[in-house]
Amino acid sequence: MGFLDKMKSSVSGVSAQQRYASNIRKINAQIQSNEKEIERLTMQVGIQCVNLHLEEPGTEYENLFAVIRQYQSENRAAEEKIQHLREQQEEEEFARQQALQEKEEADRLARQQAQEAREATRQQAQAEKEAARMQVQAEMEAREAAHQRELEFARQQELKRQQEMQVQADAESKVCPGCGGRNDLDSMFCVHCGNPLSKEPEMAQPDQKQDD
Numbered sequence: 001m002g003f004l005d006k007m008k009s010s011v012s013g014v015s016a017q018q019r020y021a022s023n024i025r026k027i028n029a030q031i032q033s034n035e036k037e038i039e040r041l042t043m044q045v046g047i048q049c050v051n052l053h054l055e056e057p058g059t060e061y062e063n064l065f066a067v068i069r070q071y072q073s074e075n076r077a078a079e080e081k082i083q084h085l086r087e088q089q090e091e092e093e094f095a096r097q098q099a100l101q102e103k104e105e106a107d108r109l110a111r112q113q114a115q116e117a118r119e120a121t122r123q124q125a126q127a128e129k130e131a132a133r134m135q136v137q138a139e140m141e142a143r144e145a146a147h148q149r150e151l152e153f154a155r156q157q158e159l160k161r162q163q164e165m166q167v168q169a170d171a172e173s174k175v176c177p178g179c180g181g182r183n184d185l186d187s188m189f190c191v192h193c194g195n196p197l198s199k200e201p202e203m204a205q206p207d208q209k210q211d212d
């Protein structure tokens with residue numbers, strides 16, 4: 001065998017080995033794919049079997065079924081627990097909202113009462129101020145009335161005094177019949193108009209006639 005033939009044979013050997021390996025890989029891939037499919041179908045068969053026969057007494061799978069039933073029971077209990085927790089959470093949230101609303105309502109009432117108290121205080125202060133003002137006015141009016149009474153009394157006193165002085169002056173003088181002027185008791189003629197005056201000062205009065 002020449003050198004070139006040896007080379008050809010060697011190359012051909014490498015190429016054949018690569019073909020074997022490639023084929024084996026393809027076949028292995030097919031096997032793995034099939035096994036996955038078998039696993040999937042087996043699981044479906046198992047699920048179907050469990051659905052149909054789980055509650056059936058005395059099957060050959062009873063030991064496994066009992067464990068499955070136990071897990072299912074635990075899960076039902078767990079779901080009830082979750083439901084219970086959710087209800088508790090909702091109740092607490094509701095109570096919290098309720099308390100918040102009550103607090104807001106109480107705050108609102110407190111603000112309203114404080115406002116009303118301030119208003120009442122303001123109105124009372126205003127009423128007291130008005131009462132004080134009216135009292136001052138009443139006192140001023142009373143003082144004014146008393147002052148007017150004093151003035152009137154003094155006026156009456158003065159009038160009385162003038163009348164008394166008039167009476168006294170008339171009694172101490174001769175009144176002229178012509179002009180009404182006043183003259184001394186012993187005057188013979190009026191100093192105002194020259195009219196002759198009567199001898200007696202009260203000649204005009206009829207109960208004191210002295211015609212001799």
Ligand SMILES: [Zn+2]
Nearest residue numbers: 176179190193
């Ligand atoms: Zn006279």
